[in-house]
Amino acid sequence: MFGFGRKKKQATDWVDLKTQPVPEGHHLLEVNDLKMYFHTQDGVVKAVNGVSYTLDRGETLGVVGESGSGKSVTSLTIMGLIDMPPGKIEGGDVLYRGRSLVKMTEEEMEHIRGNDIAMIFQDPMTSLNPVYTIGRQLSEGMILHRGYSKQQALQRSIELLQMVGIPNAEQRVKDYPHEFSGGMRQRVMIAMALACDPDILIADEPTTALDVTIQAQIIELMQKMQEENGNAIIMITHDLGVVADIADKIMVMYAGQPVEFGTAEEIFYEPIHPYTWGLNRSIPDPVIDEKRPLTPIKGNPPSLVNAPAGCAFSPRCPYATDLCRTEQPPTYVTETGHYSRCHYAHDASFVSANAPETSRTKTMLDHAADAVAAAQEGGEA
Amino acid sequence: MLRYIARRIIQFIPVFLGVTLILFVMQNVVPGDPIKLIAGEKKLDPQTEINLRASYHLIETDENGAPIFDEEGNTIETPLWKRYISYITGLLHGDLGRSYQQNGKEVTKILSQKYPYTFKLAVVAIVLESIIGIAAGMVSAIKRYSAWDVGVTLVTSGLVAMPAFWFGMLQQLFWGILMKQWTGGGFYLPISGTGGPYAEFPSWVYYILPALTLAAVSTAYTARIMRSQLLEVLNQDYIRTARAKGLSRRAVIWRHALKNALIPVVTYIGMDFGGMLAGAILTETVFNWPGVGFETYRAISQRDWPIVMGSVTVIVIVVMVINLIVDISYAFLDPRIRFDGSNNE
Numbered sequence: 001m002f003g004f005g006r007k008k009k010q011a012t013d014w015v016d017l018k019t020q021p022v023p024e025g026h027h028l029l030e031v032n033d034l035k036m037y038f039h040t041q042d043g044v045v046k047a048v049n050g051v052s053y054t055l056d057r058g059e060t061l062g063v064v065g066e067s068g069s070g071k072s073v074t075s076l077t078i079m080g081l082i083d084m085p086p087g088k089i090e091g092g093d094v095l096y097r098g099r100s101l102v103k104m105t106e107e108e109m110e111h112i113r114g115n116d117i118a119m120i121f122q123d124p125m126t127s128l129n130p131v132y133t134i135g136r137q138l139s140e141g142m143i144l145h146r147g148y149s150k151q152q153a154l155q156r157s158i159e160l161l162q163m164v165g166i167p168n169a170e171q172r173v174k175d176y177p178h179e180f181s182g183g184m185r186q187r188v189m190i191a192m193a194l195a196c197d198p199d200i201l202i203a204d205e206p207t208t209a210l211d212v213t214i215q216a217q218i219i220e221l222m223q224k225m226q227e228e229n230g231n232a233i234i235m236i237t238h239d240l241g242v243v244a245d246i247a248d249k250i251m252v253m254y255a256g257q258p259v260e261f262g263t264a265e266e267i268f269y270e271p272i273h274p275y276t277w278g279l280n281r282s283i284p285d286p287v288i289d290e291k292r293p294l295t296p297i298k299g300n301p302p303s304l305v306n307a308p309a310g311c312a313f314s315p316r317c318p319y320a321t322d323l324c325r326t327e328q329p330p331t332y333v334t335e336t337g338h339y340s341r342c343h344y345a346h347d348a349s350f351v352s353a354n355a356p357e358t359s360r361t362k363t364m365l366d367h368a369a370d371a372v373a374a375a376q377e378g379g380e381a
Numbered sequence: 382m383l384r385y386i387a388r389r390i391i392q393f394i395p396v397f398l399g400v401t402l403i404l405f406v407m408q409n410v411v412p413g414d415p416i417k418l419i420a421g422e423k424k425l426d427p428q429t430e431i432n433l434r435a436s437y438h439l440i441e442t443d444e445n446g447a448p449i450f451d452e453e454g455n456t457i458e459t460p461l462w463k464r465y466i467s468y469i470t471g472l473l474h475g476d477l478g479r480s481y482q483q484n485g486k487e488v489t490k491i492l493s494q495k496y497p498y499t500f501k502l503a504v505v506a507i508v509l510e511s512i513i514g515i516a517a518g519m520v521s522a523i524k525r526y527s528a529w530d531v532g533v534t535l536v537t538s539g540l541v542a543m544p545a546f547w548f549g550m551l552q553q554l555f556w557g558i559l560m561k562q563w564t565g566g567g568f569y570l571p572i573s574g575t576g577g578p579y580a581e582f583p584s585w586v587y588y589i590l591p592a593l594t595l596a597a598v599s600t601a602y603t604a605r606i607m608r609s610q611l612l613e614v615l616n617q618d619y620i621r622t623a624r625a626k627g628l629s630r631r632a633v634i635w636r637h638a639l640k641n642a643l644i645p646v647v648t649y650i651g652m653d654f655g656g657m658l659a660g661a662i663l664t665e666t667v668f669n670w671p672g673v674g675f676e677t678y679r680a681i682s683q684r685d686w687p688i689v690m691g692s693v694t695v696i697v698i699v700v701m702v703i704n705l706i707v708d709i710s711y712a713f714l715d716p717r718i719r720f721d722g723s724n725n726e
Contacts, residue, residue, distance in 0.1 A: 081624055107629075114627035121625075126618040130717055131640050140636075141626040176716040192626070 014108075018116045018199045023098035027054040028232055029078075029200055034092035036070075036077045039085060043305040047073040049256035050092070053249070057199065060226070060233040062243030062264065064279065065253035068301050071236045074253075075202045079119055080109040096199075115145040118193035122205040124185035128177035134161075135173035138192050145196045160191040164221060183214035187221065194225055201226075202234045207242060219246060240279055244268065252276050255302050255312035262338035272332075272351050273340040274317045281356050311343065319344070319354060382712070386705065393701050398469075400697050401690070405465050408686040415481045415684040431456055437481070437687075438467060468690070477691035482683050488691035492673065496695075499665070499672035503657035505588045506596040511650055514600040518607020518646075523634065525612065533608070537601035549594035549667040556590065591668040595661045599653045606649055610642040617641070644714050651707035658703065659696040 022028055036048040048070045055061050063071045076082050078094050078101060094101040101112065121127045129137060138160060139153035148156065154173065161169035164187040177185060186206060193201055203222065207215035223246055226233055235243055243250055243264070250267040252260040252275060260273040271277055278297035299316040302308055308315055314324040323343050332345035344350045416433050417425060425433075434440045435448045440456040442448055448456050471478060477488035521533040540548075614620065615638055623637045624630075660674025669675070673692050680688035711718045 079625060081621060110627045110629055112627070113625055119625040121618055121622060123618060127622045129619040129623065129637050129641070131715060132637075133716075140623075140628065144627055178717045189622075192622075 014111050016115065017097050017099060017112065018197075020097055026095060026098040028057050028097060029055040030093075030095040031074075031078070032093045032095070034074065034077060034094060035090040036073055036082060036087055037090045038087050040305075045304045046256050046307065047087075047304060048077060051251075051253070051256075051258050052092075053251055053258070053261060055200065055232050055234065055249075057232055058226070058230050059248045060235060060243075060246050062247030062250040063234060063236045063253060064238065064240055064243060064250060066238060066301050068304070069253040070256035070304075071253050072204050073256075075119065075204060075234060075236060079113060079117060079202065080104070080106075081113075111145070114141045114193075114198070115196045116198055117200045117202065118196070118198040119202040119204065120186070120189045120193050120206045123209045124182055124189050125209065127189060128185060130177055133174055133176055134180070134188055137177075138173070138188070138195060141192065141195045156195070157191075160195055161188070163194075163225070164188070164191045166191075182210055183217065186210060186214075186218050190218070190221060190225065194229065194231075197229060198231055200232045200234065202236070204236045205238070206235075208237070208239075215242070222246075240268075240283055252279065255307060256304055257312060257341065259313065259342070260338075260340045262336070266336065266338045270338075271355060272338070272345045273342045274319055274354070275313050277354065277356050278316075311341070319350075382709075386709070389705050389708070393698075396701065397694075397697055401469070401694060402465065404690060404693055405468065406461070408684075408689070409461060411684070413684045415686060418684050419481055436485070437479070438464065472694065477694065478687040480680075480685055480688050482680075482685045482688075488687050491676065491688060492691055492695060495671060495673045495676045498670060499658065499660050499674065502588060502591055502595060502661070502665075502670060502672060503654060505592040506599075506657055507650065507654045509592055510596040510600045510603055510653065513596075514603025514650075515607050515643075515646065517600075517604040519611060519634075519639075521604065521608040522611035522615070530608075533604055537604050540597045540601035543597065544663075545594055545598060545661070546663045546667045548597050549590070549664055552590050552594060553667075591664055591670055594667070595657060595664045599649075603646060603649060603653075607642065607646050610645055611638060614638045614642045640714065644711070647710060647714060648707055651703060651710070655700040655703035658699045660692065 031051055031053050034048055034051045035046070038045040038047055051070070051074050053061060063074065065071045073082065077087075077089065080101065089102055092102075096112065096116065101109070104112070128134070135154050135157045138157035139148070139150065142148045142153040142156055143150065158169045158173050161173060166172055166184060166187055172180075177188075180188060189206075201222070206222070207218050210218060219242065222233060222235075225231075233246075235247060237243055247264045250262065250264050251258045252267065252273065254275050260267065260271060260276045262270075267276060268280075271280060275297070278295075281295040282297060284294055297316055302312055302315065308325070310323070310325045310327050311317070311320070311329045314320040317324065321343075327343070329341045329343045329345075331339050331341050333339040416430060416437070416439070419425070419433065431440070431448050434456065435442050435446060439459060440448055441459055451457055468478065475489065477492070479485045479487055480491060483491065517533045517537075521530045524530055611634075615634075620633060620637055623633045628636070660672055660677055662674040662678045664670065665672045665675035666678055673696075677689060677692045679685075680692070
């Protein structure tokens, strides 16, 4: 997997793609029917099976799904960080500014990674190299992509640390990762990802390993950075709540496939796929009563080796029919581009009868009303 | 750091006293009278025997060194604790006593003649071990499941399974006898005993076979530790972070993986160096190498206790110092380790 060859780095004729305009008729990032399969001893794992979306500068895409739904593998495929073998791209394409990332050579991808597309990982505790200072790790990308001297890179590292809100940055830049808390390390990771001013920032569950109190700070920081730099964000999470406020578009993934895709409003207020309903019902409500019970989705995600014959969600879907269990659902697309892979998505009466009452704002209003009522009762008693 | 070193050196004292005390007791339990062995087959003249015992402080003497007799005219044996204390006192003055066998030659003199050979052999062996072991382990991990990896695994398994003395003899047979035409007997000299145990070995050639034999097993372990460590490190999240930054695979290995993977390897090599300085008894015996290991082996078989005590005493000190150096080197490899409790989470 790793080569020994002592080749000269930095092809001089490379032109930074992010300085080029997006070609006519293209988006910043286009993922078309991407399929990434893993060939293992147990069989072929269809980790990503037909994912499509588009993304433009300044936009935020939320990718939501359970563990093993293929959301991380999708982004690692875009970054070219999947080892092949065992992985293999079985079809589809990823276009960045009109150029295919799938067809790029390893050396070309090295120019893209960290420079045009940067990534933040789930666990900040293990994502930094323990034996090098923060400053050195921050500098690395800038020295590589921008040709900075060590001194320039260190100076810029201090600025970056200040930007992401690390106090006393001049001193902290000389510290080692273990001298930072989890939240601070994730800030360092964000600073590192933004060091070369990338077009796209992929955040793979950036808040999962952090304290609840720190989660909001990190999300806010990413939003603030996006406002300043205008980069696009792909936010991968299993928590619908995380993407609720910041995502423009949301893709819900299940068993390697996108089952529903739409704007954040569509996914939250007018979801048309039973799996999205299930996710919505699984968000704990501050007030649990008969009207808003906490209803987890029963069962486990299917094996990606022996996927169910029909709809992948059918074994767990409370509305599944024989049609669902035998035939793959088609993609139903509305006029707004909101799509769902469900046999009954087009059936408005089915949707309205079964969709949960999840309008967040509405629930909030209800809560406010409940609170007022409770206060009044308390006052009367 | 200085406080840590001071504390560690203080911890040397009980270890050191314990080891020497155990040895001191043991030499009194082992059968065979060393003084009688000096004469070999011949009977010792009683007066000479008494004088010898007196000169080695095995019996009580007066201020002039003349033996003291009890009422029945027998000599009085010096009790063990008294001899131990005088041994330690002598040690603190740099005196390790005198050999029983080599005409009462001072042990410090004998050891200072032998140690350079052991030290040079250990250095050559450790250099071979580091270069070959680390390189083989890296290739094995980087080209995992390739022919290289299979080859390294097979060779290391073979080396680990092979006893050092047998490997040494095989090499002597191969290079010295089967390949005599080709080597011109160059490898053959040190093992034929030409020149005797005090022969000078001016050429580096003579180091090759003993060093290879001495390093064989530990090189195999080094390669295995290096392989497993590098594979483990390459699976770490921070390696993925480095790749996501756009670093090439080569840069990731050399800059990010290697330093992390080397930490346990350095420990192993350091400990191994301590062991080699303690004298490689098997290797030195097979190759007739005039080092401490061979000398200790010879001294044990002849009940020459002062030499055994002396070399073990030096070995204990050397091993403890090497271990301390290895521990200190951690701090330079791994910034998470701080010895004075400051800057720690």
